[in-house]
Amino acid sequence: MSLDKPYRDIPGTTIFDADMARRGFALNQFSMSLMKAANRERFKADERAYLDEWPMSEEQKRAVLDRDYNRMMALGGNVYFLAKIFSTDGLSFQHAAATMTGMTQEAYRDMMLAGGRSPRGNLYSEDSGNG
Incomplete structure (x- = not known):
């Protein structure tokens, strides 16, 4: 089950x-x-x-x-x-994480320093207004 x-x-x-x-x-x-x-x-x-x-x-x-x-x-x-x-x-963890997101290491670093990835589009379907 x-x-x-x-x-x-x-x-x-x-x-x-x-x-x-x-x-x-x-x-x-x-x-x-x-x-x-x-x-x-x-x-x-x-x-x-x-x-x-x-x-x-x-x-x-x-x-x-x-x-x-x-x-x-x-x-x-x-x-x-x-x-x-x-x-x-x-490779650093930052480098590997950047590759997992399809970003350059610098772009990933900058995103994280700016507060991380936006939750927009990354919520449960029912929470995003799409469900």
Whole structure:
């Protein structure tokens, strides 16, 4: 029996809940493995071979290889675990977040310094006057 999930109606938002945690378990475990320098070195030497050691779906592996963080989150990745991947690539959290929004790092920084993303268009359908 699935639970009612009214939060699924928030445009552009992926909620990391228990179902997503189950779906992304191996992806998140892989990400956490990158906390160890030896694992980061192995991953950087042959990404595909290292990924194949983890019981992830092919779609999850492809998202990692493509560095498609939005897809990784849709497949159960938790952004705090995924941070280990972009840190391995030498990228800041700000840089990765900018890529997830389709913005340049500078535009993302400026938006955040100005108070963040507008809630307009990012509310539940019934709250936005569209529902």
